[in-house]
Amino acid sequence: MKYIVERLLTNTRRMDPEMGPGDALSILFTVLGNGFDLDTQGYIIKNYRCDERYEFPELHPIKFIYPFSQQKEYMPFRRLRGCRDKGFKDAVRYFIECIKISDDSNKDIAEWKANINELEKLLKAPLVKRHIKDKNDMDAFLEFIKDDKPTFKAPRDGTVLPSKNSVYKVWFFDVQWSDCPNLVQDEVRDIWKLNELGNDRYCYKCLLDDKLFDQYPRTYMWLKHKGVQEYENVVIHWWW
Numbered sequence: 001m002k003y004i005v006e007r008l009l010t011n012t013r014r015m016d017p018e019m020g021p022g023d024a025l026s027i028l029f030t031v032l033g034n035g036f037d038l039d040t041q042g043y044i045i046k047n048y049r050c051d052e053r054y055e056f057p058e059l060h061p062i063k064f065i066y067p068f069s070q071q072k073e074y075m076p077f078r079r080l081r082g083c084r085d086k087g088f089k090d091a092v093r094y095f096i097e098c099i100k101i102s103d104d105s106n107k108d109i110a111e112w113k114a115n116i117n118e119l120e121k122l123l124k125a126p127l128v129k130r131h132i133k134d135k136n137d138m139d140a141f142l143e144f145i146k147d148d149k150p151t152f153k154a155p156r157d158g159t160v161l162p163s164k165n166s167v168y169k170v171w172f173f174d175v176q177w178s179d180c181p182n183l184v185q186d187e188v189r190d191i192w193k194l195n196e197l198g199n200d201r202y203c204y205k206c207l208l209d210d211k212l213f214d215q216y217p218r219t220y221m222w223l224k225h226k227g228v229q230e231y232e233n234v235v236i237h238w239w240w
Contacts, residue, residue, distance in 0.1 A: 001087040003050035004028065004036075020060030022098030025091055029077040029119070030066040030112075036076065042084035042128025053087030056094045061102040068111040077119060082128035092122045170205075170233040173223060176240075180222065187218040188238050197238075204236040 008024035016023075027034055036044055043049050069075055080088070096119050102109045112119075131144050152160055173180075175188050191197070191204050206212050208228045213220040223234055 001044075001047065001050070001085050001091050002052035002054040004044060004047040004085075005054040005091065007046075016063065019063055020098075021054070021056055022060050022062045022095060022102075023064060025095040025098070026062055026065045028091075029080070029095060030068075032066065032074060032076060034076055037079050038083060038128060041130060042082055044080065044083060044085050044088075047085055049085075051086055053090060056090065059094070059097050059101055062098050062109065065099070065102075065106075065108050065112060067108045068115050075118065077122060081122060081125040083122075084127050089123055092119065096120065168233070170235050171223070171226075171228050173219075173226075173234055173236045175236065175238040184218045184222045185238070187216050188236060189240070191216060191219070191236065192238060192240065200239050202237075204238075206234050206236065208232050208234060 005021060005024055008027050009019075009021055012019040012023045012027065028036055036046055039045050072078060096116060099109065099112050099116060099119075102113075104110045104113065132141055134140065150163070151166075152163055175185055180188075192202075195204060197204060208220065208223055208230055219236070228234060
């Protein structure tokens, strides 16, 4: 929890230098639309699986808290049940204790105090179950997915697409720090700019076909020179 708490604390102290970790946790647990959720393994996505606990200081009264809602869909903390991040339950306990010593004259704080049992449920919730535990147990994995449906439909509009094998071999063009000529890299820069691609973790998928030749002839010819055949798939990676 160290990364996420420090990040939130930095942001809250830009608004008020006297805010403490409890105020930072208020964003995590009570602010609607805060963008925090668990990944499929049970870790807070924006904590980037930071495997460090945050060492909380003495309790600090909370200065601002988002109103409590009786509607489950408007209780952000519910999405964090079963969190596996190291120190998560320590953070929950600290936040609860900060609420308890905060000023009751603030009606939002008073309402959270009255419903503190909702937050306490986070302490009792079992960790999100890790279904795949052994990399050599293929039978367990196949049992896990046996009743699942394939991704034939487009996620947005439900369009049914032709079935294809999801795993296949492709050529990988690693542009940076390789034998790739600078004149070809200049064109790859264009690919990145025109497709608004970011750094390091971004890739561009294409076919060696007439379209690629028309748009990026240097790239086409370099791939062909390297042995890529017509209509074969290529994934291009460029670290800028």
